[in-house]
Amino acid sequence: MTSGPDRYPVDPARAARAHMDRAAHEAAAIAARETPEAFWAERAKRLDWFSFPTRIKDVSFAKDDFRIRWFEDGVLNVAHECVDRHLPARRDETAIIWEGDDPKDSRRITYGELHAEVCRMANVLKAQGVAKGDRVTIYLPMIPEAAYAMLACARIGAIHSVVFGGFSPDSLAGRIEDCGSKVVITADQGVRGGKVVPLKANVDAALTKAEADRVIVVRHTGADVPMRDGRDVDYATAAAGVSDDCPCEPMNAEDPLFILYTSGSTGKPKGVMHTTGGYLFWASWTHELVFDYRPGQVFWCTADVGWVTGHSYVVYGPLANGGTTLMFEGVPNHPTVSRFWEVVDRHRVEIFYTAPTAIRALMREGEGPVKATRRDSLKLLGTVGEPINPEAWRWYHEVVGEGRLPIVDTWWQTETGGVLVSPLPGATELKPGSATKPLPGVELQIVDAEGHELTGAVSGNLCLTDSWPGQMRGVWGDPQRFFDTYFSTYPGRYFTGDGCRRDEDGDYWITGRVDDVINVSGHRMGTAEVESALVLHEAVAEAAVVGFPHDIKGQGIYAYVTLKAGVEANEDLRRDLVAHVRTEIGPIASPDVIQWAPGLPKTRSGKIMRRILRKIAENELSNLGDTSTLADPGVVDELVANRPGA
Numbered sequence: 001m002t003s004g005p006d007r008y009p010v011d012p013a014r015a016a017r018a019h020m021d022r023a024a025h026e027a028a029a030i031a032a033r034e035t036p037e038a039f040w041a042e043r044a045k046r047l048d049w050f051s052f053p054t055r056i057k058d059v060s061f062a063k064d065d066f067r068i069r070w071f072e073d074g075v076l077n078v079a080h081e082c083v084d085r086h087l088p089a090r091r092d093e094t095a096i097i098w099e100g101d102d103p104k105d106s107r108r109i110t111y112g113e114l115h116a117e118v119c120r121m122a123n124v125l126k127a128q129g130v131a132k133g134d135r136v137t138i139y140l141p142m143i144p145e146a147a148y149a150m151l152a153c154a155r156i157g158a159i160h161s162v163v164f165g166g167f168s169p170d171s172l173a174g175r176i177e178d179c180g181s182k183v184v185i186t187a188d189q190g191v192r193g194g195k196v197v198p199l200k201a202n203v204d205a206a207l208t209k210a211e212a213d214r215v216i217v218v219r220h221t222g223a224d225v226p227m228r229d230g231r232d233v234d235y236a237t238a239a240a241g242v243s244d245d246c247p248c249e250p251m252n253a254e255d256p257l258f259i260l261y262t263s264g265s266t267g268k269p270k271g272v273m274h275t276t277g278g279y280l281f282w283a284s285w286t287h288e289l290v291f292d293y294r295p296g297q298v299f300w301c302t303a304d305v306g307w308v309t310g311h312s313y314v315v316y317g318p319l320a321n322g323g324t325t326l327m328f329e330g331v332p333n334h335p336t337v338s339r340f341w342e343v344v345d346r347h348r349v350e351i352f353y354t355a356p357t358a359i360r361a362l363m364r365e366g367e368g369p370v371k372a373t374r375r376d377s378l379k380l381l382g383t384v385g386e387p388i389n390p391e392a393w394r395w396y397h398e399v400v401g402e403g404r405l406p407i408v409d410t411w412w413q414t415e416t417g418g419v420l421v422s423p424l425p426g427a428t429e430l431k432p433g434s435a436t437k438p439l440p441g442v443e444l445q446i447v448d449a450e451g452h453e454l455t456g457a458v459s460g461n462l463c464l465t466d467s468w469p470g471q472m473r474g475v476w477g478d479p480q481r482f483f484d485t486y487f488s489t490y491p492g493r494y495f496t497g498d499g500c501r502r503d504e505d506g507d508y509w510i511t512g513r514v515d516d517v518i519n520v521s522g523h524r525m526g527t528a529e530v531e532s533a534l535v536l537h538e539a540v541a542e543a544a545v546v547g548f549p550h551d552i553k554g555q556g557i558y559a560y561v562t563l564k565a566g567v568e569a570n571e572d573l574r575r576d577l578v579a580h581v582r583t584e585i586g587p588i589a590s591p592d593v594i595q596w597a598p599g600l601p602k603t604r605s606g607k608i609m610r611r612i613l614r615k616i617a618e619n620e621l622s623n624l625g626d627t628s629t630l631a632d633p634g635v636v637d638e639l640v641a642n643r644p645g646a
């Protein structure tokens with residue numbers, strides 16, 4: 001299984017009926033570069049604008065002239081694009097297939113029903129005083145109400161901030177506070193893999209630290225949750241009292257659509273801000289192009305709506321295209337490890353999009369649970385979130401796809417709004433482990449540490465030299481941080497934070513983050529965030545966190561912890577620290593390894609030498625590099641000698 005071809009040519013039959021074949025792809029890349037205004041104006045016609053833009057692109061990455069604006073004078077509404085405009089033709093077609101955590105629970109929601117539900121939710125928000133420009137925090141499980149809530153905000157011009165249900169009350173509080181949302185939409189409970197997630201209780205706890213006027217509670221499990229008078233609103237009761245029709249607020253293309261918090265290399269998570277026109281255009285266009293999508297096909301992206309992948313490819317892209325999107329509440333291994341493929345068979349899924357970490361976990365269970373299902377409805381497979389190792393790619397291709405389905409390995413980021421680098425099923429030869437080529441209009445550059453452009457077959461840091469419509473427009477509440485984070489390292493360019501190799505054919509291989517961000521199971525975690533959580537514990541004097549290779553998660557979290565004087569290092573404390581991080585941030589931030597560190601390797605100016613800590617965590621002990629600049633080189637020998645598992 002580990003060997004196989006290095007290249008998979010495009011199937012000519014597929015190319016013949018694809019949205020874009022190779023010649024069209026090449027022509028589009030040239031047109032986007034040479035005549036961007038005309039190229040994007042023509043593409044923008046895919047949306048049903050209230051007023052079509054006359055100003056298409058206005059971009060400069062230069063420090064003294066910085067601006068990113070797309071379709072600037074266009075007017076549209078995202079709920080109109082994703083719902084209303086499909087009604088004449090698709091009122092009775094399925095918009096959302098919902099599959100619950102329990103395989104007995106599933107539902108189909110038509111476009112007509114979606115319209116009524118979104119309008120009701122929008123009217124409930126209005127009745128609670130929410131107006132255009134206000135922020136609304138959404139803390140929901142993967143239930144249709146999550147999509148209704150996002151679209152309801154879009155309908156009335158409110159800005160949503162979806163917080164993943166796995167984040168702790170503290171993380172939720174920080175996100176509510178940062179964007180000043182006065183309304184939180186949640187559910188009594190969520191259920192994942194048979195386990196209950198106490199969402200409402202988490203909101204109650206969060207609101208002891210942050211302020212909100214209203215909590216709208218969707219009944220999902222029906223559990224009895226305490227409701228606070230004057231603050232908490234039962235959604236069903238409120239929805240029964242409002243109309244199922246609500247006009248769409250006309251929005252300017254550059255009006256904010258949503259904020260989504262993501263981890264960076266420093267400080268608190270930042271609120272990535274996306275706007276209405278450019279973002280929706282990019283979600284819609286890339287969804288059609290990359291997945292070669294046509295309405296009527298059942299499209300399943302397994303991501304949670306709490307991540308950008310869920311925003312763009314569970315909700316906005318598929319619905320903007322009048323598609324049928326499958327929303328899954330559960331996890332890949334419940335009740336059995338055949339679950340994904342059973343859902344594919346039950347709902348006749350044609351396009352399946354998941355993360356390498358899920359593929360690796362299922363691969364470990366062998367072929368049996370896959371082969372027990374048919375999967376004959378599938379036409380295309382996709383991956384996202386982290387580099388996919390060729391072995392997992394081949395297993396996905398051979399076992400899941402029976403060797404007959406292309407795989408699109410899609411590279412993108414919360415900041416990019418949608419896919420930037422990916423094969424196109426009718427245009428691009430596939431190579432296991434490579435995201436291959438940029439989409440038309442995506443101008444990549446590989447640079448060295450000093451920012452010099454590297455040409456030909458090389459490795460370096462991945463930048464973009466020009467904007468694309470789906471690019472983020474700002475960090476909520478901190479415009480300077482946007483410029484400083486992405487445009488100051490290599491002036492005039494957007495720096496992705498990723499390392500990358502380009503091969504002789506011009507194909508791109510993303511190698512992973514080159515900054516202090518760890519990619520755990522496709523989720524971004526800042527080392528600084530985990531360190532701050534650890535040092536909040538009373539026993540901890542200092543902490544340094546790095547990533548290390550992990551068979552299933554891609555990267556795991558390795559924490560070096562220096563305890564306060566007199567505190568004894570033992571197993572109980574180790575467990576307590578892991579629990580503490582889970583409480584502070586959430587389960588996804590749990591350290592996999594904690595190493596007690598009497599001292600940390602520091603330069604004479606007191607800077608922690610992470611390079612060395614990474615090598616020790618990776619068990620690359622013969623290659624620790626120059627330790628002569630350390631204040632106390634003896635610290636390194638101590639850490640090597642006491643490495644867990646050493």
Ligand code: 6R9
Pocket residue numbers: 262307308309383384385386387388409410411412413414415435496497498510511512513519522523524
């Ligand atoms: C969409 C999403 C972004 C980071 C990104 C990179 C990694 C995503 C990838 C990939 C290699 C791929 N990443 N897709 N690396 N190949 N196909 O995941 O957004 O959560 O913001 O993470 O994920 O390191 O910089 P986000």
